[in-house]
């Protein structure tokens with residue numbers, strides 16, 4: 001199966017994948033590979049950012065705004081794609097005005113790589129599809145949308161400086 005997480009289907013150029021992981025580069029539908037990064041989390045680049053408290057729950061959101069066409073793409077929202085954030089409902093989405101721009105010195109344009117881990121199919125079907133949390137229902141393919149780990153690496157478009165592990169979070 002060549003399924004991708006639903007919200008990354010058109011923008012993740014997968015270069016490596018296995019049964020429980022995939023990684024690749026974010027490329028806009030317009031072909032552009034550089035983005036401004038907007039995020040909500042605890043910590044500041046070049047250090048790793050993690051979940052931050054918001055409204056009594058936890059939030060971590062990363063969005064990429066294309067430098068070519070200006071389109072905004074959601075890359076990760078702990079409340080929607082994090083196992084604990086979504087399944088255990090520990091997560092909350094925050095409004096756009098809470099997001100800030102990632103900067104490394106005076107650089108704000110980045111290339112973006114993502115690595116994602118999720119359950120294997122058997123475990124997901126047994127634990128989530130067959131016994132979903134109350135009020136939820138899932139199909140086997142949904143496992144790609146509910147992650148146990150996410151890594152987002154940034155590379156400065158101008159200097160080539162790498163901010164590896166901008167996000168490097170265990171989610172389950």
Ligand SMILES: [Zn+2]
Nearest residue numbers: 028030066069
């Ligand atoms: Zn674009």
